[in-house]
């Protein structure tokens with residue numbers, strides 16, 4: 001993948017083709033239209049899931065009995081997707097949950113604790129964006145011409161591929177690279193066109209590897225005219241006590257917009273380590289260093305490798321109904337300068353989330369128990 005976050009459409013198509021053929025056995029590929037239709041329905045079949053677990057393959061697919069009965073070719077593994085899709089790593093016991101509403105990753109269990117937080121006032125029934133986990137802000141960050149934070153977090157994305165993790169068993173070093181992957185897509189529909197008349201394709205790839213959750217968001221301009229957008233991964237990190245955390249990450253000397261002031265005012269950060277003791281809403285521009293969220297024995301390293309340029313820090317300090325004491329939003333975004341995409345071009349962003357406990361990958365903590 002080129003270092004620049006913008007890929008030309010030709011190199012994109014080859015990388016898409018190569019990557020999409022590299023996982024999923026044919027029976028569980030959901031690229032065919034029939035499977036895409038199936039992907040909208042979900043029905044857990046416990047016996048099938050038990051059987052699959054017995055083989056060490058823990059999938060996010062369950063068979064659709066009606067579909068199987070109607071099928072001419074008895075595709076034994078005609079699959080449908082649960083919602084939320086769950087990715088698991090049978091070695092590290094980590095688990096990720098992803099809702100098709102907003103392609104929102106609501107949970108990353110390490111497994112002893114959840115790295116992400118879902119607000120107590122969040123709604124998970126699809127009637128509004130999920131206020132927790134990793135809401136995707138696109139094509140607009142914050143308030144503006146269209147709804148707050150754009151429509152992406154408020155749309156039903158389609159899960160177009162899920163790679164089951166490899167069978168458990170191999171204890172060779174290769175299992176450190178074992179993982180699971182889900183890919184969601186969002187394309188224009190009548191609602192998006194009313195708000196934002198551009199032709200686009202959003203592809204969101206969630207990779208759970210050992211001790212590392214990678215979130216890659218690609219935006220391609222599928223139209224005939226250039227368009228610009230802002231956006232972010234509005235990530236809610238769980239903390240034991242907001243008063244006791246520290247956020248490190250090359251902030252000293254960086255300009256930031258303090259949105260708690262009216263009107264918002266630009267300031268220069270004097271500290272390298274941020275602490276939260278009041279309502280906080282800041283947007284740091286040109287902030288691409290690793291971020292370390294330190295919370296007692298726990299630490300999360302958030303590493304942005306391409307695409308994202310700015311960092312938003314938000315905590316509604318004092319808002320009990322939002323559960324302010326137990327989360328901080330550290331949001332990787334393109335906020336201060338919109339991204340301009342010419343026809344066919346692709347913008348790629350990638351962030352790694354690595355949880356640690358007492359200096360070791362957090363999943364190792366549960367190996368003692």
Ligand SMILES: O=P(O)(O)OC[C@H]1O[C@H](O)[C@H](O)[C@@H](O)[C@@H]1O
Pocket residue numbers: 129130131132148234281314
């Ligand atoms: O998920 P919501 O209910 O939109 O809440 C999240 C939003 O709350 C307020 O509007 C803050 O100003 C935003 O910075 C924050 O992103």
